[in-house]
Amino acid sequence: MKLAEIKEILQCEVLTGEEDLQIDIYQVVASDGMSEILAFAKSKELMITGLTNIQSIRTADIAGVSAVLYCRGKKPDKKVIEFAKQKRIPVLVTPMVMFDICGILYNKGLKGVS
């Protein structure tokens, strides 16, 4: 599924990476625990989290995920978005909660990483 499609389905705002919305997303890793993201991400996934500090983007960079989606409308500081831009990681935010996001994407055919 294209990231652009996920953006539409989940009514996302794009905080950075508008030019990269055509990337393909095959799997999802969702957690507020950064070690869980690091343990399960195999690279190239969409990372969904409610944690909006600088560590979320550092973890995304280290784990090699393709894009970050913040849930429940939480927006990070400008410096966090700036850092994601520098690492070329698209960042989106949706007003939806984690449970609903995962349910919707699962129904659309995306699977989690385990």
Add this chain to the structure above:
Amino acid sequence: MAAELLRESFEIQGRNYDKAGEVSGEIKVMLRDLGIEAASLRRLVIVAFEAEMNVVMYARRGTMTLILTDEDVNLEVRDEGPGIPDIELAFREGYSTASDEMREMGFGFGMGLSNMKKNSDELTVESEVGKGTQVFAKIKLNSNA
């Protein structure tokens, strides 16, 4: 005997959450630019990042030394901190001594050391309570790289 190609040390500041992870990010860029293949690089930076976070969360300061040879990448992390009283227990998934502050940062869920073990070919942790902890990790480079 493997030939050493590169050795570089980085300082890690304890409790500095803003900078936490910077060293691992720097190591990632450095090794990627050297052409280290992606799978080994990914394992190495996960080990480095978890180790760095542990130093930031628990220790006053630490040093991470990266040693690249023609066969493997090695990390030596030495910190001045409280040490680990029971290393075997610390490796158990889910076991954590993290504070609320650490958990708010997204860490301290009891997976750090097991993540490091999973991504290393060799991992040794030595610790002296009240003095500090030393971690040695080896990640083999793929021979077909």
